[in-house]
Amino acid sequence: MNADHLTEDLRQLAALIAARLDGGPDTEPELDGAWLAELTGGPKPSHDEYVVVLLALVPHLMPHLFSRVIAEHLPEGGDLPEFGGVKAANHRGVLPTGETAQFVLAGDDLTRRRDVQRLFAGRHFFAVRHLLWLDPVPEGEPLMSGRLVLDPEFVERLTTGEVSPPRFSSEFPAERIETAMEWDDLVLPPETTRQIREIENWIAHGGTLLRDWGMGRRLKPGFRALFQGPPGTGKTLTATLLGKQTGRDVYRIDLSRVVSKYIGETEKNLSRLFDKAQNRDWILFFDEADALFGKRTDIRDAHDKYANQEVSYLLQRIETYAGLVILATNQRGNIDEAFLRRFQCAVPFPMPGPEQRRAIWAAAFPPQLTTDVDWDSLAHRFELSGASIVNVIQYCAVQALADGSPRVGRAALEAAVLREYVKEGKIV
Structure with a gap:
């Protein structure tokens, strides 16, 4: 992305905001967001889509822009609720919200304001590619009062030209795993090796099957495998070698560390992970699957109820993930049979003979x-x-x-x- 080009686009955005504050622009500025499509691999954005992205970029690239334009319009100070925006704990400027986008693009035009709101729908490419979204708001407050949030990786790619691998934290409960070993270093029984080759075949040809052959109408996206066997039999190494062989990053998630005793926290932890992994072709390796997929008894108390909700949530995210998901367990008998039907294969990792x-x-x-x-x-x-x-x-x-x-x-x-x-x- 040419810095001069982006600087000019931000200048045009400032002019658009100033014109809206003065009663509405007579003509819309010519903004070309072709670079955004090249950077994200998505479609070329429309004028409205590109303006929303620029609004969300302002705090990262030109944090004084909103305050300067508003000050020029209100030299003696004052409140401008129609502009939207929120304050942050550390950032001294204005953080744009959905209301900011509606004001800049639509003013008081209700039809246009509804069009802007549709940009944040779940099927829009902003959401599908996890590029831009609205921060959740407290119950009862307007949806569009949520802050505009850009994918941090997109911002990092734009500003530095590269993206650092995410680090394990409470916000991202997964760690990237790598190995210097090769397939020749791994000794597995023939049946295990055969099923691993089937997974490799899906990685190589799954896209053709779903898109070119039209099977995407009948099959769910992605591939789900269960690795079962005692500790030390090669489950983690096999997952890592699958990534190395196919050029995909492998992220290991220890479910025993993700599951939280606090209601709702497990879903939040997993949501952040899947949102990050979406459209990145990562292999997700869930270790200690028994922690969440163990056999369930009848619901006796609130804890059982929320534990079942956590399982349902993870299953839903796994079934809609377009990449390879591997769950590992030391004993297949610990996994509820109802869950096993969701997987394409169960690969045995027995003790070596x-x-x-x-x-x-x-x-x-x-x-x-x-x-x-x-x-x-x-x-x-x-x-x-x-x-x-x-x-x-x-x-x-x-x-x-x-x-x-x-x-x-x-x-x-x-x-x-x-x-x-x-x-x-x-x-x-």
């Missing part, structure tokens, strides 16, 4: 170390997950470095295995 354990031992053991251990014997004697095997190897490797010897004997390796068993509570 002897042959798989042998492959994991051999692949993960650093070539810098030497050992006389028989991997076949070790794999048959000790039942460990892939993550536990890596923990054992890490312990032995660090100990070898500390001892200054590259050799790891059978006794040392078996002692490390027993140490892992104690940690997991398998032996006391």
Whole structure:
């Protein structure tokens, strides 16, 4: 976006506001928002749409603009309720509201004011692309008195030219996960691998199926998968590798941390996440799905009632999300069967068998170390997950470095295995 072009558009906006304050513009300024379509990947905005975006941009780029124009119209001060606008805790200028947009674009013309209000409807591309919206207002207050809010990522892209990945916080309860590993580093049983390939096929061809083949009329958008299996069997790593393989960011959400004891807070936390993810092709990986999708009993009290509401809300957002959603659980039996029908596949991640354990031992053991251990014997004697095997190897490797010897004997390796068993509570 050319800064001079935007500066000129903001000057034209100031002239439009001044003309409205003087009784209404005779002609509308020529404002071309083609750059907005290029930046957002959406349609070219109409004149009214572009003016609303410029109004919302003013506090970020030219915070004195509204105050200056109003001061020129009211040099002795005074109130101008028809202009709308609100004050903020830190911002010293005027923050525009829906009423501001109605005043600038429509004045007292009721038909035009209704047209402006339609710009904030749920099906408008502002809402669909989560570009611009009205802040919620207290019950009983006019809807259009809500503050105009621009997507912070859009503002960041416009002002800095790039967007920083969102950071985990109470406002965004997810963290981006990455890996340096490849598919060859992951040992999975054939059935699991087959279903993972089916997910990859959907990522590659789902768009063609829904749009070009017309199946979008019959199928819900997106793909929903359940990863089920004990800890350490590769569920998180598989989700991360799916993102790496397909060029998509993967965000992990621990539902046990998202679920709040305060009524309504869980929905707010999840709403922020899905709003952020919309139209970004993220893979959403919900860990500890049992925290919200566990088997439900009859409603006995208010807590049960709101817990069911939280589940219904998450299901609704998952079913309308156009990307890949993965829920992970350590035990399928903990998940209510009614929920499982909403998923396209349930991928098993069982504990590795002897042959798989042998492959994991051999692949993960650093070539810098030497050992006389028989991997076949070790794999048959000790039942460990892939993550536990890596923990054992890490312990032995660090100990070898500390001892200054590259050799790891059978006794040392078996002692490390027993140490892992104690940690997991398998032996006391």
